[in-house]
Amino acid sequence: MADQQITNIAFIGEVDAGKSALINKILNQDTNTGKTQAAIFYQGSVIDTPGEFVDNRSWNGALLSTISTVKTIVILQPADAKRVSAPSGLLRVYPNKNIVAVISKADAENADCDRAERLLKGQGIAGPYFRTSIYDPSSIDQLYEHLLSLQPVSAE
Numbered sequence: 001m002a003d004q005q006i007t008n009i010a011f012i013g014e015v016d017a018g019k020s021a022l023i024n025k026i027l028n029q030d031t032n033t034g035k036t037q038a039a040i041f042y043q044g045s046v047i048d049t050p051g052e053f054v055d056n057r058s059w060n061g062a063l064l065s066t067i068s069t070v071k072t073i074v075i076l077q078p079a080d081a082k083r084v085s086a087p088s089g090l091l092r093v094y095p096n097k098n099i100v101a102v103i104s105k106a107d108a109e110n111a112d113c114d115r116a117e118r119l120l121k122g123q124g125i126a127g128p129y130f131r132t133s134i135y136d137p138s139s140i141d142q143l144y145e146h147l148l149s150l151q152p153v154s155a156e
Contacts, residue, residue: 006147008045010067013076014085015051018104022076022132023048025140026147039066054085064093072098072150077120079103079111079131084119091125098150101125102143107133 006026011019020036027042039062040048047070053063067073073091077084091099103116117129130146132139 004148004151005043006046006144006151008069008071008151009074009147010047010049010070010072011074011076012049012054012063012067012086013051013102013104014055014078014081017051017076017078017081018134019051019076020048021134022102022104022140022143025134025137026144045070051085054090060090063090067097068094070097071152072100072147074100074102074147075120075125076102076104077116078105078108079113079116080105080108081116081119084123086123089124091123099125100143100146100150101127101129103129103131105133106131106139107135 011023013019023042023046024030027046036048036050038050042048047066049063049066053059053066075086075091101120103113105111106113113131120129130143132143134140
């Protein structure tokens with residue numbers, strides 16, 4: 001994963017969806033994945049957003065401001081969640097963005113990946129749906145390769 005770098009991406013999802021842990025795996029870094037209190041900007045403009053940006057409607061404006069300039073939005077839907085936190089239509093405010101659907105915590109005790117997929121579909125979020133676990137390197141690699149495929153081609 002070190003050869004090419006993903007850029008211009010924001011990760012969003014409810015509180016405890018696994019955004020920070022997933023970013024750490026994708027960027028091959030080992031940082032504290034404590035509670036994200038504000039948007040964190042990593043190398044190549046990879047943005048980790050607080051779950052409250054999605055969970056709390058009064059913070060939706062902060063989310064929209066944060067994602068306004070990115071090309072790709074990765075939305076995490078935990079496999080053990082029973083609902084989608086993102087308000088319907090929130091991801092359609094800005095046209096022409098790549099939306100990547102990730103079912104996180106696919107290995108959780110109460111995981112139901114099929115339900116998570118139905119929830120995403122019900123919100124109008126199209127597949128493919130990447131089922132990931134931070135303990136399964138192949139699932140991280142598959143997502144990473146997809147994110148690389150969305151990067152602009154440089155004219156070198």
